[in-house]
Amino acid sequence: MSEESGFEAIPIGMEMGPLEMTLDEDTVASRLELIQWENREPVDKYGVTPPGITINQHARIKFMAWPDLSASIWAKSEHEFLKPMKVGSRIFIRCKIIDKYVKRGRNYLVSECETVDEAGEVLLRSRETSVYVK
Amino acid sequence: MTGVTKPVRTGEEIPSLTKTAYYPIDPDARNVIHTDDYARDLGMRGALVGGSTLLSYVLGMLYNYFGQKWLYHGKISVSFIGGGVVNGDVVTSHGLVTAIEPEEGGTRLKLDVWMENQDGAKIVVGEASCIR
Numbered sequence: 001m002s003e004e005s006g007f008e009a010i011p012i013g014m015e016m017g018p019l020e021m022t023l024d025e026d027t028v029a030s031r032l033e034l035i036q037w038e039n040r041e042p043v044d045k046y047g048v049t050p051p052g053i054t055i056n057q058h059a060r061i062k063f064m065a066w067p068d069l070s071a072s073i074w075a076k077s078e079h080e081f082l083k084p085m086k087v088g089s090r091i092f093i094r095c096k097i098i099d100k101y102v103k104r105g106r107n108y109l110v111s112e113c114e115t116v117d118e119a120g121e122v123l124l125r126s127r128e129t130s131v132y133v134k
Numbered sequence: 135m136t137g138v139t140k141p142v143r144t145g146e147e148i149p150s151l152t153k154t155a156y157y158p159i160d161p162d163a164r165n166v167i168h169t170d171d172y173a174r175d176l177g178m179r180g181a182l183v184g185g186s187t188l189l190s191y192v193l194g195m196l197y198n199y200f201g202q203k204w205l206y207h208g209k210i211s212v213s214f215i216g217g218g219v220v221n222g223d224v225v226t227s228h229g230l231v232t233a234i235e236p237e238e239g240g241t242r243l244k245l246d247v248w249m250e251n252q253d254g255a256k257i258v259v260g261e262a263s264c265i266r
Contacts, residue, residue: 035190036153039198042205051205052193056186063164071167074185074214081208133167 006068006134007107010097016065016111018092019057023049028087031056048084054091055079058113058128061095071133075108078127083117090118098127107132142243142266148229151195155223157183173218182218188225188258192247195227200243200264207239212247212260224252229262240265 021027028043031053042050059072085091092115099110109132115124157168159181166172170181189212197204219225226249233244242265249258 034158035187035194036156037190037194039194042197042202046202048205050190050193051197051208052186052190055189056184059165059186071165071172073167073182076211076213077185077189078211079189079209081205084202084205 006066007100007109007132010066010100010109010132012097012100014065014097015094016061016096017094019061019064019094020090020092021054021057022090023054023085023087025087028053042084043087046084047087049087051081052079052124054085054093054115054124055126057093058095058111058126059130061093061113062109062111062130068134069132071131073131073133074128075131076129080125081123082125083121083123085115085117085123091123092116092118100132142231142234144231144233146231148195148199148231148245150226150228151191151198152224152226153191153194155183155187155191155219155225156221157181157187159221173220178218178220180220183220183223185214188214188219188249191225192227192249192258192262195229196247196262196264199229200266203266204264207242207265208262209264210247210260210262212258214258216255216257219251219257225249225257227258232261237265242266 042048095111095113110129113126168181173181229245229247235242244263247262250256
C-alpha cells in the first residue's frame with residue numbers, strides 16, 4: 001500500500017478506541033518523571049493527576065488503528081480540561097477522524113478525542129491535527 | 135501554593151517555566167520521528183522530543199499559575215513550529231495575559247502562550263485561557 005493509498009483509505013468519521021487506562025500510582029509516577037513534572041500539589045494534596053498526562057495516548061490509539069503508520073507529527077493541538085483525573089481511577093479514550101487534507105505535499109489528519117471516567121463523565125476534550133507519515 | 139492570588143492586568147507575563155528537554159530515545163520506537171536516523175533523514179538535528187511532552191511543559195507553567203482551576207476550566211490551543219526540540223535543548227514556556235473577561239463562575243484570563251529554545255526561537259505558539 002502506498003502512502004497515498006494508506007492515507008486516502010482512512011475514512012472521515014472513523015472511530016478509534018476506546019483505550020482503557022488505569023491511572024494507578026506507578027503509571028502516574030512514571031509519566032510525571034518522563035515529563036519532569038515537579039509540582040506535587042495535584043497528586044499529594046488533591047489525589048488527582050496533573051493535566052494532560054494521558055494526551056500521549058492519543059497517538060498510541062492511532063498507531064493501533066493503522067499498522068502502516070510510521071510517524072505521526074503534531075501540527076496543532078487543542079485541549080479543554082473539564083474535570084480532574086483521579087489517581088487510581090480508570091479512564092477511557094475515544095478518538096474520531098473529523099477531517100483530512102493535503103497541504104504542501106503533506107497528509108494531515110484532524111482528530112477529536114474524548115476522555116471519560118467510569119461514570120461516563122467527560123474529563124478532557126481534544127482536537128489534534130497531525131501529519132500522517134507512512 | 136499554586137493558583138492566582140493577586141490582581142492581574144493585561145500585558146502581564148505569568149511566571150515562565152524552563153526545562154531541559156528530555157525524551158527517551160528508543161531505536162525501535164513505533165513513532166519513528168522519535169528515532170535519530172529517521173529524524174535526521176528529514177533534516178532534523180536528531181530524534182524529536184514528543185509534542186505531548188512539550189505540551190506538558192507548557193501545562194506545567196499554566197498549572198503553577200492557575201492551580202486546580204486549570205483542571206476544570208483550562209483551555210489551550212497550540213501549534214508546533216520550527217525545527218522541533220531535541221534532547222538537551224533548554225526550553226522555556228511563557229504566557230502573556232491578553233484579555234480578562236467576565237464569565238459565569240468568575241473571570242476568564244486569556245493568554246498568548248509560547249515556548250522558545252535556548253536560541254530564542256519559538257517552537258510552540260498558541261493561546262490558553264482559564265477562569266481564575
